[in-house]
Amino acid sequence: MAKVLERKPLTFAEKTYLPQVLGGLKITFKNMLGKKVTMEYPEERPNIPDNYRGVPTLVHDPNGREKCVSCQLCEFVCPPKAIRITPGSIPEGDEHEHVEKAPQDFEINMLRCIYCGMCQEVCPEEAIFLQDVYSLVGTSREELVFHKKKLYELGGTRPDQHYKWDVKKAAEEEALAGNGHH
Amino acid sequence: MPATTKEVDMQDVAARGADYGEELHGEEMTLNMGPSHPATHGVLRLRLKLDGDFITECDPVIGYLHRGDEKIAENMTYNQFVPYTDRLDYLAPLANNVCYAIAVEKLANLEVPPRCQTIRIICCELARISSHLLGLGVYGMDTGAMTTFLYTFTEREKLYSLFEELTGARFTTSYTRIGGVARDIPEGWLGRVSNFLNQFEPKIDELDNLLTRNKIFLDRTKDIAIISREDAIAYAFTGPNLRASGVDSDLRRDRPYCGYEDYDFEVPIGTVGDAYDRYLVRMEEVRQSVRIVRQAIDKMPEGPYFAEDAKKIHVPPKAKVLTSMEELIQNFMIVTEGPQMPAGEVYFEAENPKGILGFFIHSKGGGVPFRLKIRAPSFCSLSILPKIAKGLMMSDVPVVLGSFDFVMGECDR
Numbered sequence: 001m002a003k004v005l006e007r008k009p010l011t012f013a014e015k016t017y018l019p020q021v022l023g024g025l026k027i028t029f030k031n032m033l034g035k036k037v038t039m040e041y042p043e044e045r046p047n048i049p050d051n052y053r054g055v056p057t058l059v060h061d062p063n064g065r066e067k068c069v070s071c072q073l074c075e076f077v078c079p080p081k082a083i084r085i086t087p088g089s090i091p092e093g094d095e096h097e098h099v100e101k102a103p104q105d106f107e108i109n110m111l112r113c114i115y116c117g118m119c120q121e122v123c124p125e126e127a128i129f130l131q132d133v134y135s136l137v138g139t140s141r142e143e144l145v146f147h148k149k150k151l152y153e154l155g156g157t158r159p160d161q162h163y164k165w166d167v168k169k170a171a172e173e174e175a176l177a178g179n180g181h182h
Numbered sequence: 183m184p185a186t187t188k189e190v191d192m193q194d195v196a197a198r199g200a201d202y203g204e205e206l207h208g209e210e211m212t213l214n215m216g217p218s219h220p221a222t223h224g225v226l227r228l229r230l231k232l233d234g235d236f237i238t239e240c241d242p243v244i245g246y247l248h249r250g251d252e253k254i255a256e257n258m259t260y261n262q263f264v265p266y267t268d269r270l271d272y273l274a275p276l277a278n279n280v281c282y283a284i285a286v287e288k289l290a291n292l293e294v295p296p297r298c299q300t301i302r303i304i305c306c307e308l309a310r311i312s313s314h315l316l317g318l319g320v321y322g323m324d325t326g327a328m329t330t331f332l333y334t335f336t337e338r339e340k341l342y343s344l345f346e347e348l349t350g351a352r353f354t355t356s357y358t359r360i361g362g363v364a365r366d367i368p369e370g371w372l373g374r375v376s377n378f379l380n381q382f383e384p385k386i387d388e389l390d391n392l393l394t395r396n397k398i399f400l401d402r403t404k405d406i407a408i409i410s411r412e413d414a415i416a417y418a419f420t421g422p423n424l425r426a427s428g429v430d431s432d433l434r435r436d437r438p439y440c441g442y443e444d445y446d447f448e449v450p451i452g453t454v455g456d457a458y459d460r461y462l463v464r465m466e467e468v469r470q471s472v473r474i475v476r477q478a479i480d481k482m483p484e485g486p487y488f489a490e491d492a493k494k495i496h497v498p499p500k501a502k503v504l505t506s507m508e509e510l511i512q513n514f515m516i517v518t519e520g521p522q523m524p525a526g527e528v529y530f531e532a533e534n535p536k537g538i539l540g541f542f543i544h545s546k547g548g549g550v551p552f553r554l555k556i557r558a559p560s561f562c563s564l565s566i567l568p569k570i571a572k573g574l575m576m577s578d579v580p581v582v583l584g585s586f587d588f589v590m591g592e593c594d595r
Contacts, residue, residue, distance in 0.1 A: 002430040003448040005462045010397060020396040027388055028329060037336045051365065053350035077517050079262045116265040116356045121364065122517045124503050124510055130350070162504050 057155030067127035074119035224590035240571035259520025361496035362488020421537025520549015
């Protein structure tokens with residue numbers, strides 16, 4: 001259904017500009033005396049909702065394990081190709097040896113990153129996590145290429161729902177113990 | 183030192199005129215407006231030939247924001263291109279996301295669940311409100327009314343906070359995925375949208391009071407840059423610009439997608455086709471969008487927010503990826519190879535805030551398009567400039583550009 005927008009000619013009073021000027025001033029004053037809509041930024045900070053897509057970081061699980069297993073899926077999906085991973089292995093005798101792999105280096109170029117959150121979305125380990133940091137400053141290009149150490153520092157620890165590697169290890173040990181009985 | 187200008191020492195203007203009679207008819211001046219000029223809304227450059235204050239020739243130079251989006255699309259999977267659609271019409275990224283997702287789903291012949299459709303409609307209409315708010319506010323500023331710009335930006339800010347909550351980003355939303363949306367709506371979000379709409383309607387009336395019958399605004403816009411019905415069609419105008427010229431066309435009603443046929447709304451059309459009509463149409467469209475969003479909130483169905491049965495297109499839910507081997511493999515396959523599409527060609531267009539945004543996709547099967555073409559409404563709107571600008575005054579240029587409400591990200595692609 002179409003709605004034809006009629007244009008009524010201006011009345012004589014309106015043609016004198018005055019009603020509009022006064023009406024405009026009324027609106028302006030109403031807004032001027034109303035609640036303030038601006039925010040004094042560095043002192044006041046906006047509320048950041050959950051799931052905000054800020055700086056991507058790497059996280060530890062509550063046992064202090066680096067969650068990334070360097071599967072390189074985030075590197076693959078990243079639309080601007082901001083991530084570069086050098087895969088590595090966990091040394092023998094390490095507490096988390098059963099996880100087998102961890103990145104030797106993990107590099108995110110924050111100058112390339114577009115904060116789309118796809119890395120977090122596809123990560124099968126919940127190892128990469130977008131923080132609520134929205135303001136990132138650096139004085140050189142090198143400074144804004146974040147390496148593994150910096151990424152873990154920023155990321156901190158996130159709760160883990162599944163502990164899938166520990167569960168897997170426990171199951172394997174149980175199976176082994178079960179075999180021993182026979 | 184050789185002088186480049188002739189010094190004239192005359193007592194008064196009349197005497198100067200009398201003496202220099204013929205010489206005062208100077209040459210035509212070529213004026214370069216943009217690519218960095220506040221009134222050209224981005225990086226449009228106009229090469230103007232001026233006869234005094236009147237324009238004799240106008241030549242828009244585009245391409246300053248060309249990033250090769252169409253070529254980029256050929257080098258990545260369908261999902262990876264979603265963030266790039268944000269940057270087409272960057273004033274309504276959600277609407278672009280939705281249009282792109284529907285285009286690819288049309289290729290896959292995939293139907294998304296009703297909840298997903300309703301979420302997408304809310305997204306589209308909120309994007310329309312946000313885009314028109316910017317369009318109207320900046321239009322006001324182009325005609326000399328700074329106040330309207332500040333007021334519409336205040337409202338837009340509230341909308342962006344809602345987008346932020348929904349998608350995680352204020353501006354570059356990247357919200358849709360092929361076969362669904364990136365995440366479900368957060369708890370209580372619909373209520374907050376409803377609250378926004380309630381306080382927004384009086385604000386729209388406020389804007390109406392400031393501009394619609396304001397003689398200063400009317401003097402600047404009425405009967406300026408009249409585009410006839412025939413011209414609007416011949417130059418492939420779409421969206422509000424086409425409707426302002428009196429053509430009754432709206433894809434949401436004529437060729438409904440995403441379930442628009444279930445919503446009740448009116449399509450505003452103008453009578454004259456001048457810059458003022460383009461303003462009126464946008465004002466009314468904002469009101470109609472509010473109506474649509476209200477209806478969508480009322481009928482928001484329960485259910486999944488992505489197509490669960492599309493095993494080769496949409497990644498499985500995260501909890502399953504973390505616990506089950508089969509879903510983990512599926513996740514890897516879809517991410518690395520892309521959502522699997524059949525071979526074929528498809529064209530889909532949607533009614534975006536700026537007009538009809540179309541995606542043509544040529545697929546040879548697999549997860550990457552062979553060719554992707556974007557039909558951008560702003561490009562068509564600008565193409566009439568050489569014709570329409572002739573005879574206008576220099577000071578009308580910002581008004582005409584403001585009335586077209588174009589965005590260069592989409593025009594240059």
